[in-house]
Amino acid sequence: MNLLKALTPSQKKNLIVLGLSGLLFWVSLTSLLPTLPAYIADIGGTNHQIGLVMGSFAIGLLLFRAQLGKISDQRSRKVVILIGTFVVGTAPLGYLLVDSIPLLIAIRAFHGISIAAFTTGYSTLVVDLSPPEKRGELIGYMSLVVPIGLALGPALGGYLQEGVGYEVLFTVSAAAGYLGLLFGSQITEARQDYQNEKDGKPASQEGFWQMLVSPRIRTPAMVLFIVGLVFGTLTTFLPLYVRELGIDFNPGLYYTTSAVASFAMRIFVGRASDYYGRGVFITMSLTLYTVAMSLLATANAPIEFVMAAIAQGAGGGTLIPMMIALMSDRSTTEERGRIYALSIGGFDLGIALAGPGLGALADILGYRGLFILGVTLAALALMIFLTRSSKNISHSLRFALGREKDAYRI
Template sequence: MNVLKTLTPAQKKNLAVLAISGLLFWTSLTTLLPTLPAYISDVGGSKHQVGLVMGSFAIGLLLFRAQLGQLSDQRSRKLVVMIGTFVVGTAPLGYLSVDSIPLLMAFRAFHGISIAAFTTGYSTLVVDWSPPEKRGELIGYMSLVVPVGLALGPALGGYLQVSVGYEVLFMTSATLGYLGLLFASQVTEAGKKQVEEKEREDTSQQAAFWTMLLSPRIRTPAMVLFMVGLVFGTLTTFLPLYVRELGIDLNPGLYYTTSAIASFAMRIFIGKASDQFGRGIFITMSLTLYVVAMFLLATANTPIEFLVAAIAQGAGGGTLIPMMIALMSDRSTTSERGRIYALSIGGFDLGIALAGPGIGSFAEILGYRGLFQLGVSLALVALLIFITRSSKSIAHSFRFATGREKDVYAVK
């Protein structure tokens, strides 16, 4: 990590504090991934009610992503990060204090605000504190907290549930969240303010928030992320049922672990390479990996085929999200970065939210294998959209998507 030698003490301090806060946040959040459904069932929830409570997470995520993006730009990135860590610490205490399905749904929707806030504030702060020429590399390194948290959280949550019960589990999740809040409170925003002094704009001249989405610099990434969100939501919702339907001797958790390892490996290298060769070629590569992964899943009949698909999907996801964050950072000024990030990543959120009820409505007709065959088509559409619509013309888009032309929408 030679890039660390080029950073100022203030940059090192703020990025280190952010990384610790991020690791605590994701570990807190994911301790409940394998355990909360069982808790809902144990307090009397039916299978349908378990789905309703878990799905309520998307309500808070979708309703507040845009507003938090605006708050990030107009008030404070740090405040938005602190909101995210406060919510992720408070929600587990809410679960512990209620046992009715409507109240559990309310707390689950509240919990969804945590990701909307934290990911928006975290990503924009990382960019604010990163030298522009090293932006992709640092985004890649700082995004490692996601797969590490996804590896630690579920294992810790499962162990606590079995060994000491739900009360200690929820208290531990809350403690991790509040520790994340403590570290987030130590972040400063000097880098953001210094840049804003140079590029301050009259608010009357800034584009209206939702009209930004119609801009070609944002529209295509948001559409691509929406399609990938549908694919990812299909995978996370229906993979365990698909494995069970096929009668394959594979713990679905092993698929997710393999995927997380592949994601981690890609994030170490991909950011630095994108600073040199551009974002386009790596986004194309990530979407191609998603196509391959969904094809392998749609045709899989053995555990090894599922695990190979996990490697492809993990590598694709570990490349796509950091590269899209870097791309949106390249295409925005500091004063609008939070809103642009919220709009583009909001496409991914919406895709995930719609995958269960939308794609799942075809399950009776197509079967689970048919859903993954549909996923191949969705991934292909995302790839085609990016190759043909990522720049000002099809020819320019193709050259950008294959690393042969710079991004015409990048802010100079």
Template sequence: MYRGSGKLKVFQTLAPPQQRNLAALFLSGLMFWSSLTMLLPTLPPYIRDASGSDYLVGWVMGSFAIGLLLFRSILGRAADRHSRKAVVLLGTAIVGTAPLCYALVHSVALLALFRAFHGISIAAFTTGYSTLVVDISPPEKKGELIGYMSLVVPIGMALGPAVGGLLQVQAGYTTLFLVSAAAGFWGFFSAALVHEPRSRARQDAVAQIGSDDKQFWQLLLGDRLRTPATVMLLMGLVFGTLASYLPLYVRDLSVPLNPGWFYTTSALASFTVRVYVGRASDRYGRGLFISCSLVAYITAMFILATAQSPQQILGAAVLQGAGAGTLIPMAIALMADRSRAHERGKIYSLCLFGYDFGIALGGPLLGSLSLAVGYRGLFFLAAGLAALALAVFLTRSSKDLVHSLRFATGQDSDPYAVRVPEAVT
């Protein structure tokens, strides 16, 4: 991971303890996302077999975000005040435990409860992982290292759905859940090897701020967060629809395609773009790449809505993967730009609060429309939501319309970026 030439040579410039930390963290992330995504193509059919209802699939899958919504802010503050590593360990422990719970129950109510519990893993792991990566990274290489370290998502999504689909067909759900649990606990033990760095600026600030619950919620409506959180809310609705209904949509189309291949193809596209966009965004700014990611999402959802063949579905997967592989790391980098060390966890958690809320609503809200508009109609709606997100970002991402358009097209810097050097011990 750290040797050789080419695009990964940035790792050779890091001190050996930083290299070891990032290696252990990368393996933990890989296992986390592999465990989680094994269930993407397999859990919706499992839920429908248990409930007998497409509508309840949306509710159970959407309940995943309940854990996100309830715990994202709490865990963001815990990461700032106490320990990023402890929050990562919590996430990996839950992602390993939840599949065992699915294996033991067939009640829709209990499946929804355990799905909500499973959602806490995302709230914990993504907050702790992203803030740890930023803490370890030199400021001038922040975007590049975030891009590389975020590769755990597409690699995990390439492995997880393919392995999950194969296990479900060849060995059944019980084996699937056991393997998913094993991957999660492997991630836990890898995370335990990470040595958490400490920023002196962060420690001094945390010692002074005391209770900041009111400030925490006020931040959501502030200039730094309002537009990114709105964009992520809309994209959460899109992803909630995709995660809940894509496997059922593919089955309804009667095309010869395992839904797991959509996620694998998406992950490969995501991997490819993440190798490039992090470093490029350090040079050209985050706005241009966020805009491009939203255009890719709009196109992907439109293709899905009109798909008639496996080739079209996989083409949509390529664009969706490119969009996701750009949007998520750029959102993380944008929030890192707009935050100081002592508030990084809560800033990140608040920005992703919109995404979590969108996922929570996407499955049940848009799923309730499926009887009226069908699965195709749901993906047309998803394309419209992505287009609205692009319009918001183009017009509201900076201090006024002109500067927003310039920032969103890479012609202007971010006026809300915080540029304060931090000493790390």
């Protein structure tokens, strides 16, 4: 109620249409997660080709994330949102029209642009529309479209695939994307002044590397890169790990449980972080990731996978909203899109490298060995944040434990 009172009618209207656009975007995107690999196999693709097509999503994501962040800052958040929804609606039509593996790789790479565009525009616009004192709370609520979409999309996709076939599936996915585009077009965005001075020059002129290596950005980007490796390992190898162990456990239950835990955490942590700071909740999230990977590395029964899913979902549902809030605290309006793109780009890169990079170790370490390595990586991310999140180790510890304000907050 207090949050609603803090918003103007224009802000409420924009947040509603933005949220609806976000929900439709994630439903469109995730409806193909469990179904596209089966489609590739059904048209004659080998396991290796399935991996190539699915992995090529990262090409568009990685190549265009930084450029789209720049467009978000220099032109408009709305333009980037419209690009994302247009691509997510168009790509399924491409899958429908081609049955060539090279062309599917190209379309999948094009599809990757959608998440690079939409998540950058969505997150920066949410921050722009947020009252500063309610920023964490609003980011938490608006980020709920992700777990909701992840819960609805795959279920819808699987139902359509089994019930009416791929043509209807791809058509519905495209329709959801274009409907998201329609809602996105209803956003009214106030024009920003991008000539504000920062450190004696316009922030929009700061270079990529200059921004990335700055103290306020490099630690969050490094932490997110390591967590991306952990998350990529989890999503890529969990089903194979369960099968290797011979445990009677449906991996789909893991992802469902994780989504529920993520949803629950996003409701509460945003508002709490406005009072207690972002640091303590990021520390909590990285601790939960470490616990989750430890449970998976030693798992021998279904209950241990469920407990790991709860811990990992709670950790993930806390980490991304808190990192978005932290980056918004550490950036000015005219540079926020690029800073978000750079920091979350670390997460993207980690996920992209996890499959081919850590997968090469699977034959040496085995799948349990990969998850033991995941424990080490999660613990490393935690230690980096505890010791490198502020100006020195003592300041970092106090910030990470909620005993000091963020030294880099603007």
